[in-house]
Amino acid sequence: MMAGRTYGGKLAVGVAITVLLTLLTIAISVAGLAVVVSAKDSAITSATEDLAGAEELSRLMEMRIADYRNYLLDGRPENSRLTEEHHQDFRRKLDELQRGISDTASQEMLTKIRGLNERHAAASAEMMTERAVNNDIVAITRINDTKVVPVRTQLQQALAELIVRVRNDVDRDRQESSTRANQAIGLVIGLGVLTAISAVLVALRLSRDLKREVGAAVGHIQSSSAQLEAAAAQQVNGGRDQASAMSEITTTISELLITSRQIAESAQRVSKIAEETEAAARAGDATIDQTRSSIGTIRSQVDQIVQHMLALGEKSQQIGQVVDLVSELAEQTNILAINATIEASGAGEWGRRFAVVAEEIRKLADRTAASAKEIRTLIEDVRGAVNTTVMATEIGAKAVDAGARKFDDATNSFREIAQLVSTTNDATREIELSTKQQTTAVEQVNVAASDTARVSRETEASAVQTRQTAAHLSTLSSDLLEMVGTGRH
Incomplete structure (x- = not known):
């Protein structure tokens, strides 16, 4: 069938x-x-x-x-x-x-x-x-x-x-x-x-x-394959050269990649160091401002201490004088009251009114003595104020110490800024060196590219012969298609 x-x-x-x-x-x-x-x-x-x-x-x-x-x-x-x-x-x-x-x-x-x-x-x-x-x-x-x-x-x-x-x-x-x-x-x-x-x-x-009908076509294909094999040998040699050139290109590109990474890392370090430098500078400015404020506070407290000490000195002198005068008056009043009482008792009926006056004088003397006690209390308060003034003086001294420490912090901050600036300079030198390495690597890439172009020209010459052989194989493929029923037998 x-x-x-x-x-x-x-x-x-x-x-x-x-x-x-x-x-x-x-x-x-x-x-x-x-x-x-x-x-x-x-x-x-x-x-x-x-x-x-x-x-x-x-x-x-x-x-x-x-x-x-x-x-x-x-x-x-x-x-x-x-x-x-x-x-x-x-x-x-x-x-x-x-x-x-x-x-x-x-x-x-x-x-x-x-x-x-x-x-x-x-x-x-x-x-x-x-x-x-x-x-x-x-x-x-x-x-x-x-x-x-x-x-x-x-x-x-x-x-x-x-x-x-x-x-x-x-x-x-x-x-x-x-x-x-x-x-x-x-x-x-x-x-x-x-x-x-x-x-x-x-x-x-x-x-x-299929085995029977395709067998004849396979023989023709084998003969054409021999020609393709010769052309393929030339292409293999060219491929080897291309592989070597591409290997050099790959190596160079790897170096470029490594160098680029180094540049990126250095740039990152520079950026980070710049940020740290800026932060340190800001900290130095803030420290200086705080120090100035502390010095103003110290000066104000010292002035207040001086004024308090002067006022307290004057008040102490005045109080001392008043206390002496009150003491003398109290003694004299007591003596007068005693004498008036004695005289009143000797005057009989006519001395009773005078005795009343003497009694009032004696009471006044007692009140004067009480006032003297109050004055002594005021003197003690003045002494407390003096103690307070002393404490304020100590606080001023502490503020002065804090100001000194602030100045030390400012000095350290500026030292850190100087050190960071030095590190930035080193990173800049590394970036410069990496850039020079990139320039050398680019020159190597140019050389490798030239070699690749030369090998490509040689490969093109071999490709002409391969194309002719491929045309022959195309004709044989057409015969094979006709044999299997696609074209005319």
Whole structure:
């Protein structure tokens, strides 16, 4: 079938066969899986609904029994009503299950459950009627154990058997669905194996034809490759020269990079040092200002001390004079008062008034003595003021010391500024040296660039021959394309 076809035609036929087999496999796989999934979902859904319905019957039965027992205990109408409602719900659910279940055995079990339910409902109704007129719980319980409990036990056993039956049906449906799924998987695997075998056969056939038809073209390509090899040898030599030149360029560039980094670091150091210099200068100015302020304060305090000392000296002299005068007056007054008292006592009746005057004079003398004491107190206050003045003098001395220290700090700050300026000069010299190194490195780059240009010219001469050989290879490639079916054979 492929005898007269080109390689491109054969490849197209092989690809078409592989694609058809792949599409067929996909279609069959999708259809089979869809059928299996649909059947499995339908079976599981139906069985699950049946199981849920059977369990719902059991739940309704338990609720009805609970309400029935509550009624027997307390006789409330509400429990009777709930018992009847659950009984009706039980009947409706039973009808739904009978309409939905198609299994014969399950239908028979549902019929049995229906009969037992009616018997249980009748017995329960009879007991509730009896309970309405009889309040003897013991008697009601005895009758219930005889009539209702046996039927209820049978009904619960039947419900349990139904649930077991439905669960078995669910397990059986699940196993059948799994079996169908395994069959579908087997079919898909078989088709996949068939597709793989077909693809391998087509690939082997195409590979054999390709080796046979391309073999001749490979011979021509090998002869052209020899010419390319000679040209490539020249290009390798030129490439080596270029590599050496580029190595020198790379080394030079590395030196430039290192030098640039040194310059950047030096510049950073200069900037940092300048900032430190500025900060130190500002600190020196601030220190000088503070020192000047401290000196002004010291001068003001010294002036105040001088004024206080002068004033205190004058006040001390005045107070001393006043104290002396007061003391003399007090002594004389006391003497006069004593004499006046003596004279008054000798004058008899006429001296009483004079005695009164003498008494007043004596009191005045006492007051004068008290004033003298107050004056002494003032003198003590003056002494305290003198002490305060002394303390102020000490504070002034301390301020003077602080001013001296401030001057020392200013001196140190300016020394630091001088040292930082020296460091800045050193960094500037390093920057200058790095710049000279960069100049030398740039000259080396120029030399390496010249060598690279020379090697490039030599490479260009070799590239001409390589282009001619490439043209020949292009012609052979066109023949190869025609051979594989792209052009005319």
